[in-house]
Amino acid sequence: MSTTTTTTVNPAAPTSALSASRTTATAARVLRQLRHDPRTIAMMILIPCVMLFLLRYVFDGSPRTFDSIGASLLGIFPLITMFLVTSIATLRERTSGTLERLLAMPLGKGDLIAGYALAFGTLAIIQSALATGLALWVLGLDVTGSPWLLLLVALLDALLGTALGLFVSAFAASEFQAVQFMPAVIFPQLLLCGLFTPRDNMHPVLEAISNVLPMSYAVDGMNEVLRHTDMTAAFVRDALIVAGCALLVLTLGAATLRRRTA
16 A cells, blocks of 8 residues: 655745846836836935035035045945935835735745845946946046946945945834934944045054945045056955955845844
8 A cells, every 4th residue: 555645835935045037026026116216216326426516516616626535435425325225215115014025925035135136236337327427527537547447336336335225224123213324334434434534544443443344445446546547456456345345245134134023
C-alpha cells in the first residue's frame, strides 16, 4: 500500500533571493505612483537646479567663489533632496498599509528595497543630469576636469541620499519624524565634509569623524574634478567609497525592513 505525501506551499511566503522581475515590477509601481504626484517630482528634479541658480547670483560679484563651492554643492543638493523625498515617500507607503500588503506577498525585502532604489535612482539620474548641465552650460561653472566625472559624482550623491532616506524611514513613525532625522543624519556631514574649511584644518577629533562620513568623500571627489584634467586615483577612491556607502546603507535598509502592524 503506497502513501502519497502532499506538501503545501504558502504562496504568500516572502522569497529570499533577489529577483530582477520582482525588483523592476516594484520600481514600475513606485514610478506610476510618483507620476500622479507632480509636486514630489518637481521637488526632486527642480529644487537642486533652483538652489544652484540662486547660489550663482548670490555670488554674482565674485564668480570665482561660485566656482570654488559650486561643484561641491552640485553633489550636496541632490543628496539632501533625495534623502528628504525618499524618506517621506517610503514612510507614506508604510503608514498607508501599502508596505505591509507588499510584504505579505511573495516579495523579498531585497526586491522591495532594490525596487525603491531603482525607481528613485531613475529620477536621480534625471535630477543630476539637469543640475550638472545647468551649472556647467548655463551658470558657467568652471571646472578643469571632465563634465562626465562631475555628473558621476552628482549621481552617486543622489543615490546615497536615496539609500539614506530608505534606511531612516524604517525608524520614523510619521513624516514629521522623518524630517527630524535630517539634523541628525545630514547636518553633521554638511558641517564636517570640508565645504566650509579644509578637513585637515579641523580639530583632530572632528577630522577623524569626517573621515568616516560619506559626504566628505563626495566633496573630495568634486574637488578632484575641479582641479585636475584627468581622472585621478583619489577621485576613483572617493567615488568607490560613496558608491560603497550607498550599497551598505541599502543592505542595512533591507535588513531593518519589517512589517508595521497596529
